[in-house]
Amino acid sequence: xxxxxxxxxxxxxVAISLLWGLPYLLIKVAIAxxxxxxxxxxxxxxxxxxxxxxxVAQGALRKVTRRWGAVVALSVVEIALPFLLIAYGEQHITSxxxxxxIAADPxxxxxxxxxxxxxxxxxxxxxxxxxxxxxxxVALLGLQPGGDALGLVGGAMVLLAALCYAAGxxxxxxxxxxxxxxxxxxxxxxxxxxLAPVAAVNMPSTVxxxxxxxxxxxxxxxxxxxxxxxxxxxxxxxxATRASLITYVNPAVAVALGVAILNEPLTLxxxxxxxxxxxxxxxxxxxxxxxxxxRRLASAIQRS
Numbered sequence: 001x002x003x004x005x006x007x008x009x010x011x012x013x014v015a016i017s018l019l020w021g022l023p024y025l026l027i028k029v030a031i032a033x034x035x036x037x038x039x040x041x042x043x044x045x046x047x048x049x050x051x052x053x054x055x056v057a058q059g060a061l062r063k064v065t066r067r068w069g070a071v072v073a074l075s076v077v078e079i080a081l082p083f084l085l086i087a088y089g090e091q092h093i094t095s096x097x098x099x100x101x102i103a104a105d106p107x108x109x110x111x112x113x114x115x116x117x118x119x120x121x122x123x124x125x126x127x128x129x130x131x132x133x134x135x136x137x138v139a140l141l142g143l144q145p146g147g148d149a150l151g152l153v154g155g156a157m158v159l160l161a162a163l164c165y166a167a168g169x170x171x172x173x174x175x176x177x178x179x180x181x182x183x184x185x186x187x188x189x190x191x192x193x194x195l196a197p198v199a200a201v202n203m204p205s206t207v208x209x210x211x212x213x214x215x216x217x218x219x220x221x222x223x224x225x226x227x228x229x230x231x232x233x234x235x236x237x238x239x240a241t242r243a244s245l246i247t248y249v250n251p252a253v254a255v256a257l258g259v260a261i262l263n264e265p266l267t268l269x270x271x272x273x274x275x276x277x278x279x280x281x282x283x284x285x286x287x288x289x290x291x292x293x294x295r296r297l298a299s300a301i302q303r304s
Contacts, residue, residue: 009238012230017246019227021253024095025261026215026223027087033212034204036087039219041192041199044079046220048188051181051228060182070174071183075190078168082161083191089161092154094264099254100140100274101158106247106281107133108166126284133280139273184228248278 005013030039055061064071090098110130141155175183208216231246251274258264 005238009234012234012237013246013249016227016230016234017249017253019223019230020246021099021250022257023219023223024086024090024099024254025257026219027090027098028095028258028262030208030212030215030219031087031091033208034216035199035202036084036091037195037198037202038204039087039216040080040083041195042216043219043224044083044188044195045192046217047224047228048185048192050221050225051185052189054229055179055181055185058179058181060179061186062182063178064182064186067175067178067183070171071178071186072190073171074168074175074183075187075194077164077171079187079191080194082164082168084195085157085161085164089154089157092150093158094258095262096255096258096264096266096270097140097155098158099251099258100270100277101137101155102162102165103248103251103274103277103281104133104137104159105162105165105169107137107277107284108163109169110284112163112166112170129280129283131280133277133284136273136276136278136280139269139276180232181228188224248281 027036027039086098086102107130110126137159141152141159172183255266255270255274259266
């Protein structure tokens, strides 16, 4: 889409940046009382209950049956597994750090493409950007004051979640002929079924606090269900390339919320590491912009 973004596009961009930067804070609040599996089940189940009827009404599920294998795989790689890894990881690291580490997602996309998509082989400045970005990841994990083994484990879980998102971005090419709302609604519904048994054995013995219940509701209704609908509207209004830029804005929102509301520390290592990741992502994806942009978009479509 040429020219400047419209006012409506900017409103949608700001809205989705907030909605998809907020989950890290809400997860941190909820894990004080609930097992991560219960949090993820509630989030995915609520969002599936909202989006599935919308997808049916719009006829977005008509082509899903042709791609059941890929949709089932996406329900694991793009939703159930990374959501669980992030929630379990946040038991040991701050919500701010979790949001920053997820920003490495585009780096993993380029890294996986080296093996699985020869047209995306990195060289020159792209290879330099890839190395620079992962140097930022090392800075985030290795230069945190008071860091311990559990903190490294938590950070590794979140990085593994980012790797899952990247793998899903390559896998989503197999459902490119399915409307995004259809693949998202179907994947969320299947993920709910995967998570139900795990959540059932980890249910709390007492009713959670109002703050925790509100966090779950906002996670499911706002960050996931409404987030996807707003994101699809942004794509229609501003185009896929500009919409994919939220990948770089969400982490900053996560940090701001964590620092302002949870009093989480903001260190020079965090700022420096995040800066290296962003510059590295930009350099590693600037060549072959169309293919890289599509992959960032594919990852963002399934992620929040």
